[in-house]
Amino acid sequence: MNVHARTEKTGSHPADAMTVKVWRGDRVGEFQTFEVPRRENQTVLDVVTEIQRSQDATLSYRFACRVGMCGSCAMVVNGRPRWTCRTRIDQLEQGTIQLEPLRNLPIVKDLAVDMAPFFEKWRSAHGYFEPGENPPEDFAVVAPDSTERQAADAGIECINCGICYSACDVVSWNEDYLGPAALNRAWTLVNDVRDRGQDARLQAVSGDAGCHSCHSHMSCTEFCPKAISPTFSIAGLKRATSARVWKRWR
Amino acid sequence: MNPVLYLAQRGTALILAVAVTIHLITIIYAIRGGLTAGEILARTHGNRWFLSFYLIFVLAAAIHAPIGLRSILREWAKWRTRSLDMAMLAFSALLLVLGVRAALAVYLA
Numbered sequence: 001m002n003v004h005a006r007t008e009k010t011g012s013h014p015a016d017a018m019t020v021k022v023w024r025g026d027r028v029g030e031f032q033t034f035e036v037p038r039r040e041n042q043t044v045l046d047v048v049t050e051i052q053r054s055q056d057a058t059l060s061y062r063f064a065c066r067v068g069m070c071g072s073c074a075m076v077v078n079g080r081p082r083w084t085c086r087t088r089i090d091q092l093e094q095g096t097i098q099l100e101p102l103r104n105l106p107i108v109k110d111l112a113v114d115m116a117p118f119f120e121k122w123r124s125a126h127g128y129f130e131p132g133e134n135p136p137e138d139f140a141v142v143a144p145d146s147t148e149r150q151a152a153d154a155g156i157e158c159i160n161c162g163i164c165y166s167a168c169d170v171v172s173w174n175e176d177y178l179g180p181a182a183l184n185r186a187w188t189l190v191n192d193v194r195d196r197g198q199d200a201r202l203q204a205v206s207g208d209a210g211c212h213s214c215h216s217h218m219s220c221t222e223f224c225p226k227a228i229s230p231t232f233s234i235a236g237l238k239r240a241t242s243a244r245v246w247k248r249w250r
Numbered sequence: 251m252n253p254v255l256y257l258a259q260r261g262t263a264l265i266l267a268v269a270v271t272i273h274l275i276t277i278i279y280a281i282r283g284g285l286t287a288g289e290i291l292a293r294t295h296g297n298r299w300f301l302s303f304y305l306i307f308v309l310a311a312a313i314h315a316p317i318g319l320r321s322i323l324r325e326w327a328k329w330r331t332r333s334l335d336m337a338m339l340a341f342s343a344l345l346l347v348l349g350v351r352a353a354l355a356v357y358l359a
Contacts, residue, residue: 173325
């Protein structure tokens, strides 16, 4: 790969252009430098798309909705995990823009990562509704102002973009750690009064891969584009699992 | 870390926060007051309050420190086998023996 081909061809840096360094390869690779024209209301996703369509068609990345609903365009922009569709170029600091794939996940190619380990951990954390053996006789009444409903509401808007997982130091140290998103999902279900799988779920989120390994660095909370706080959800799981142990002792 | 270890570490942290504070204030007070080693030992000799305090302190430290060290070794040294738990139990026993020995030595001196 002729990594700096574009830069050399364009020569000097035009005033209305920006320098963008893009990760190329998989786990092993290097940054390729591009010059991209500045445009009004331009997002980072616009820049990546422009590179792919007009400069290097071999660039791999992932997106779908372009409006912050699907969460598939998440990348590391200037060292911070972000939704590229909701990050405008004029929001970033001046200078070179550096784009990398999400951290803590296997890189498929360039800016596209394999999300499979992320979703496998959702299952491992029992991040799915358990209706129980017998269907309930009537609808469950869940008051909107109940403590459980409000706790579930606080974390329910997660769209599985993987930004918190990319930002989490504990995942980078312990690849088995379930991660903020899966634990946040588990916490919303712990607060679902209809769910019948609580004991197995609390067991699943305990242990060396579970909530007790969280260091409360709060990177997940800092970077979540939905303003969710997985740290608080994990703290809730710590309380719930501790209460479960306490009840068994008594 | 399972919830039992988590609770044990948090619970002993509460004890240690109080015990370390009392310990530091006492040693600073004793040294600044100009007490000699002999005068300090004369006060600790046969003092059951002193012995009880340090036995609780030592027990809390012997529980707290290996749990924290276990997490550090798991995350940073990637030591994740059963041998880690055995090593931490041994470390806990070492802290307990050394601590109790020191507390008893000062109590019986």
